[in-house]
Amino acid sequence: MFLYTEQWEDxxxxxxxxxxxxxxxxxxxxSSFYTGRLSQESIFExxxxxxxxxxxxxxxxxTEDGGNQxxxxxASLITDLRDPEKGGTRKAVLKESTAQPGLYTVQLYGKKDGTSSLFVLRIAEQYLIRAEARAKKATPDLEGAAGDIRAVQSRAEVSSLFTATPSTTQSDVLLAIENERRLELAFEGHRFTDLVRTGxxxxxxxxxxxxxxxxxxxxFPIPASSVEKDPGLEQNPGF
Structure with missing residues (x-):
C-alpha cells in the first residue's frame, strides 16, 4: 500500500x-519457492x-505438456531471463519446447495436478519495495537501494550485479529497480501496474x-450502467 501511495518512509x-x-x-x-510450497520466501501465498x-x-x-498455452x-523477456547477466537462475521459470524449439512455456504454475500456488507477496519483492522507497524518499539512499537490488540478484546468481558509483543517478537506480521487478516477479501480475503507478x-x-x-x-472505464444509476458518479476521463 505504501508503495502505491508514495509514502516512502513507511x-x-x-x-x-x-x-x-x-x-x-x-x-x-x-525455483524452490514455486516448486515447493509455503517456503520461507512466501509471505502471502x-x-x-x-x-x-x-x-x-x-x-x-x-500442448505437449497437456496445456493449451x-x-x-x-520475446524480449525470454531473452533477458536467459541472459546470465540479467536473469541468472531465473531462467528456470521457462521451459523450451522439444517439439518446437524456440517456443517457451512458463513453469511457475506448471504443476499438472493443479497444486501450483499463486504468490501475492514474496520477500524478494520486499527488497525491491525497500529499494524503491530508499531511492525516492526525501533524502535518497542510492547505495542502500543498490544493496537491495544486489540481494535479489545475488540469490538469482546474476553474473553482473548492480552497483552505485558516485556518478549513479536516482534515475539509474529507479530504472534498475523497474528492470529487476520485471525479471524477479515475471508472470506474477505486477508489470502493468508497476508501469501505471510510475507513469x-x-x-x-x-x-x-x-x-x-x-x-x-x-x-478501465466505469461501467455505463453504474454511471447511469448514480448521477454523482463521474466517468473516468477519456471514456
Missing part, C-alpha cells in the same frame, strides 16, 4: 521489518490442493500498442 520501514523477520528469507535455488485444484497450469503449459512469454506505460509499452500512449488508457 514503505522502507515496513519492508525492513519483513526482511529482518526470522520468518522470511530468500530461498535457493530460485494462495495454496491449492488436488482436492481444491487450480486449472491455471493449462493456460501456461504447451493461452499465455506466451514476450511509464507510454514509454515502455506505447511502441507496441498505440492504445496505451495516453494516460486515460491505463485505467
Amino acid at each position: 514503505a522502507e520501514e515496513y519492508a525492513s521489518k519483513s526482511i529482518a523477520s526470522n520468518a522470511f528469507s530468500l530461498v535457493t535455488p530460485y 494462495v495454496v491449492y490442493t488436488t482436492v481444491d485444484a487450480s486449472t491455471y497450469w493449462r493456460s501456461w503449459l504447451s 493461452t499465455y506466451v512469454p514476450e 511509464r506505460v507510454a514509454d515502455v509499452l506505447g511502441g507496441y500498442n498505440p492504445l496505451l500512449r495516453e494516460s486515460y488508457q491505463w485505467v
